[in-house]
Amino acid sequence: MENGRVDPVTLQVISGALHTIAEEMGHVLYRMSFSSIIRESQDIGAGLFDLEFNTLTESEGSPLHIGSIPGYLRGIDRCLQGGAWAEGDVVIHNHPYYGASHSPDLCIVVPVFWRGELVGYAANTAHHVDIGAATPGLIIDVPDVFAEGMLFAGIKLYERGKRNEGLWQFINHNSRTARQTRDDIDAQIASAQLGARRMQELLDAYGRETVFGAANQLMDYTETMMRNRIAEIPDGDYFAEGFLDDDGVHRDKRLPIKVCVRVRGDSVEVDLTGSADQVPTGFNVPFEGSTKPACYCAFRALLTDTALMEVALPPNEGSFRPISVVAPEGSIFNPIYPAAAEARFTQCNRMIDLIIKALSPVLPERTTAGNSATLSFAAYSGLRPSGDYWVFLEVNEGAYGGRPTSDGPDSIDNLMANTRNNPIEDLGMHLPMVCDRYELRDDVLPGAGRHRGGIGVVKTQRLLEGGTVTHESERHLDVPWGAFGGHAGQVGKVEITDAEGTVTQMPAKFSNVALPAGGSMAYYAPCGGGYGDPLERPAEQVLDDVLDDFCTREHAYAAYGVVITPGLTLDKQATLERRRQLRG
Known part of the structure; x- marks a missing residue:
C-alpha cells in the first residue's frame, strides 16, 4: 500500500478473490442442498461482510437475497444470543422485524476471526420449504407474524463450536419437511464456514490492512460509478402509480402503490408515501429486509446492467449508498410489528416496475x-x-x-x-x-x-x-x-x-x-x-411472428397494419396502404 491506497494490480487480484469466494459459497450451498427450491431453483444468496455490515462481495444469486443480508446483520446486532460473537459460533436468523426479508428465508452467519480478532462475517440466505407455518410452504391468510412459523432472532446453532442440540431438536419437531429443513441448514452452514475460511486465507496472504483497504476502495469505486449514472438523470420528481389486486382475502379492495422517484444531483430517493396501508394478512413487506433491497435492485438493473457497462462493477455495498427509501410506518411497505409479512414478493416487483415507469420519460434508452x-x-x-x-x-x-x-x-x-x-x-x-x-x-x-x-x-x-x-x-x-x-x-x-x-x-x-x-x-x-x-415494426418481423404463432393474421392487420395472405406471405403493397390508413 502507498498513501493508504492499494496498488491497481493488487486491487484487481483481491477484487477477483472476493468475488470468487462469494461464488464458491453460493455453489456449495445449492449443490449440497436437498430441497428443490434451493437445489434446482437456487433461491439463495451468499457473501462476505465487514464489521459495519457492509457487503464486501456477493454471489450471483437472487438480488433480493443479497441486498437483504446487511439488514439481517443489523437485526442480529440488536438481538444476538449472549450479546457477543465467539470463534465457532453459527447464528440462525429470520425475524422480519429484525431485518429479515421474510420468515422462510433463513440466514446463517459465521463470524470471521483472524489472529483472535473479529474482522467480518460470512453469511448466506436460502428459502426453505416449510418452517412450520399455518399452511404448508406458503402463507397468506394469517393474522400476525407468529403464524408464520419458527422465528429465529440471533440464535446460536453452534456456540464456540458446540452444537445446540436442543435447538436442532426444536427445528426437527416444528417443520412439515424436517429432514429437508435440517439438511438445507447444514448446507448453509457449510457454505458460510467455507466463506469464513477463504476470507481468513485471503487475510493470511495479504494482511488485514491491504484486504480491507482494497474492499473499501472497491466499495468507493462502485459508489462513484453509481452516482455518476444517477447524475446523468435530470433532477426532478418522477411519479407512477398502480394497483394490487387484493390482500389475499378481501377481494373487493384494491391496494394502491404510489412511487415518487426524487433525483437530486448524484443521489436518489424512492418515496412510497400514498401506497396502501398495511393489511390484515401476510401481504405486507418488511421494510429493512425487502422494501429497501428491492429499490436497490431497481437502480442496479437500470443504471449498472453489465450489458450497458464497459467494465462490470464489483458487486458490493457501494451500489446501495446513493439510494434512500421512504415508506411511512403502518403502510404495506413498512408494516408495524406484529403484522404478518411472509407474502411480500409481488408487491416488490410491482414497485420496481413503477420505478421503471416513473423514470421512462427521462431514461427512454434504459427502461x-x-x-x-x-x-x-x-x-x-x-x-x-x-x-x-x-x-x-x-x-x-x-x-x-x-x-x-x-x-x-x-x-x-x-x-x-x-x-x-x-x-x-x-x-x-x-x-x-x-x-x-x-x-x-x-x-x-x-x-x-x-x-x-x-x-x-x-x-x-x-x-x-x-x-x-x-x-x-x-x-x-x-x-x-x-x-x-x-x-x-x-x-x-x-x-x-x-x-x-x-x-x-x-x-x-x-x-x-x-x-x-x-x-x-x-x-x-x-x-x-x-x-x-x-x-x-418491420413487416417481415411481423410475418415471422405469425409464422411462429406469436401473432395472428388478424392481429397483424389490426395492430401492426401488416397484411398477410391466407397462404402466409406478406402483401407489401397492401401493407403500405393499410399503414397509411392507420396513420391517418
Missing part, C-alpha cells in the same frame, strides 16, 4: 414497457401414506415488456428474481404430481409495439393424490403498460380444474385450497407491454 412484474409462487402439499408431509414450492416465470432495441423476453423470471425453473422430470421422480402443460401462452397476445412485449408462460400441474395448494401472485386486474406508443400487455389468470374437468377461475392469491386426486392448477403469466409504435 422497458410494463413487465409482468409479479411472481407465481405455488406451494403444493399432501400427506403420504406414512403420515409424512410432502411439500413442493414452485416459482413460475413471467415476461418482460418491450425494450428500446429488442422484444421483451418470453417466459423469464421477474425483475428482481433470478431463480431457475424446476425441471419437470425432477418433479415427476420425487412427488405425486405430473406437469400436463408447460409452454408459452396462446390464449392472448402480448402488447404490440416496435418491439413487442414478452409472452408469459402457462403451466399446469396435476396431483396424482389428493392435496392442497396455496398460491401467491398478482396482476389479474392491472394491465402491463405500453411505452412510447406501444400497446398494453395482458393480465394473468389462474384456473383450478377438478377431477371431473370442471374449471374454476381463481384469484391471484389464495390459501390452502383442496385439490382432489386428478385435480390441477394452471397458471397463466401476464404478458408484457409493447415499446414504440407498432406501425414501425
